Amino acid sequence: MVSILPLTLTATTAHMRGKKLAGPIDLTLDKGGLTIVIGPNGAGKTTLLRLMHGLQRCSGGAVKWAVPTPEAQQRQAFVFQSPIMMRRRVVDSLAFPLRLRGLDKAAARAKAETYAKRFGLGDLLESWAPMLSGGEKQKLSLARALIIGPELLFLDEPCANLDGRATREIETLLLTERDRGTRIVMSTHDMGQARRLAQDVIFMHKGLVHESNAADDFFASPQTPEAKAFINGDIVE
Amino acid sequence: MNSIGQGFWEAWRLIITFDPDLYEIIFLSLQVTVAAVIIASVIGLPFGAWLAVNRFRFRRYTIAVLNALMGLPPVVVGLFVYMTLSRAGPLGGFGLLFSPSAMIIAQVIIITPLIASISHQTIRDLWAEYHDLLISMHATRAQRIMALLWDGKRALLTATLAGFGRAIGEVGAIMIVGGNIEHATRVLTTAITLETSKGNFAFAMGLGLVLIMMAVLVNLLIHTVGKTERTGTW
Numbered sequence: 001m002v003s004i005l006p007l008t009l010t011a012t013t014a015h016m017r018g019k020k021l022a023g024p025i026d027l028t029l030d031k032g033g034l035t036i037v038i039g040p041n042g043a044g045k046t047t048l049l050r051l052m053h054g055l056q057r058c059s060g061g062a063v064k065w066a067v068p069t070p071e072a073q074q075r076q077a078f079v080f081q082s083p084i085m086m087r088r089r090v091v092d093s094l095a096f097p098l099r100l101r102g103l104d105k106a107a108a109r110a111k112a113e114t115y116a117k118r119f120g121l122g123d124l125l126e127s128w129a130p131m132l133s134g135g136e137k138q139k140l141s142l143a144r145a146l147i148i149g150p151e152l153l154f155l156d157e158p159c160a161n162l163d164g165r166a167t168r169e170i171e172t173l174l175l176t177e178r179d180r181g182t183r184i185v186m187s188t189h190d191m192g193q194a195r196r197l198a199q200d201v202i203f204m205h206k207g208l209v210h211e212s213n214a215a216d217d218f219f220a221s222p223q224t225p226e227a228k229a230f231i232n233g234d235i236v237e
Numbered sequence: 238m239n240s241i242g243q244g245f246w247e248a249w250r251l252i253i254t255f256d257p258d259l260y261e262i263i264f265l266s267l268q269v270t271v272a273a274v275i276i277a278s279v280i281g282l283p284f285g286a287w288l289a290v291n292r293f294r295f296r297r298y299t300i301a302v303l304n305a306l307m308g309l310p311p312v313v314v315g316l317f318v319y320m321t322l323s324r325a326g327p328l329g330g331f332g333l334l335f336s337p338s339a340m341i342i343a344q345v346i347i348i349t350p351l352i353a354s355i356s357h358q359t360i361r362d363l364w365a366e367y368h369d370l371l372i373s374m375h376a377t378r379a380q381r382i383m384a385l386l387w388d389g390k391r392a393l394l395t396a397t398l399a400g401f402g403r404a405i406g407e408v409g410a411i412m413i414v415g416g417n418i419e420h421a422t423r424v425l426t427t428a429i430t431l432e433t434s435k436g437n438f439a440f441a442m443g444l445g446l447v448l449i450m451m452a453v454l455v456n457l458l459i460h461t462v463g464k465t466e467r468t469g470t471w
Contacts, residue, residue, distance in 0.1 A: 053373065055369060055372060055373060073375055074375060077373070078369075078373040080369060080370070084366065084369065086367070086370070086384075087388040087389075088388065096374075097374050100374055100376050100380055
């Protein structure tokens, strides 16, 4: 199957009610690996992910996939910062994206059970999704995103509201998925997490991509004063 | 006060003696109301969800009109249905006037805006919650509406029950289009009106109590079947 990547953003901008959210952004996302998007609050990290995924309409420029956009959109998934829990049981929540794609009920349920076990939710199959703990909700979100076998996974600060243990669990699951070949693009403002996970880093500030580099190079020798300040833990305005 | 007391006894007497006239009226009341609620729900629930999910040019006006239609005067609806179904009317050929079908049609017109409006408000809130997820999953419009209706089903029971409550207590329209004909179109509300006009207050009160009990029982039954208000149930 032809890969949906590379993804190319050319002078892409995003506006909302006349206010510029991000851009112009020029960026290419190649196959393989785990890219971390970092930057201070309001830097445009979420907007960039939403632009790439198609949740945010670009007001200028272009977002171009290696395959036609509708096909590319079917082969990617998104995990939100605040898990969106459907008012269903865990097993039905997991089966939902499969049912949308026409899988019959029994097959969808069987696959949902497999994924629930893989993501440590095996004992919670019949629990109501909105009643889960924060960590369980985010694991469910991750499993629900991955159950369709996406080639590309976007995660918008998935550990922002989690404690250390839950964060470690999510990170382990993400690294496993990366090793399975899923391309991952994740935003965070946690420098520790960025250092632990990143192979590539996109540094954003004031809606612009200031730097896009290999993680080792970025952390060793940041190219912009803003990136340097951010890495050092200074306040970036 | 004496009439109220007598009404209680009359209600009990009618119920425990399985008064055939009473049970015929109860059965017809339920038949007409349940049919109207089912038809109105089939129309109103998806329409409310559709209205919540879609953006179109006159959406705001459509919602305003829908909300205004919740207050449709039943007698006006009755008059409209009467004129439509009467021999000289456009649907006169079907011979539906003074039949339970005419009563169902009138009730559907009265309660559909109510069910659609409440379901729109319910689904609108759920859509705000689910929007990004369903868009991200590339759910089609029909799939979005189905998912919202399914996940909002317990809240939507309220819409259906509101429709049931309005329909079961309705008298103006069904009196006009049904005619309150004994053994044909007489339901609890029209029977109460008739008995009151005859000065038979105790019997009217008895029928009224039966009507209230029936409404409460149906609500309890639906809440029990729908498993609402239980901890951990969504």
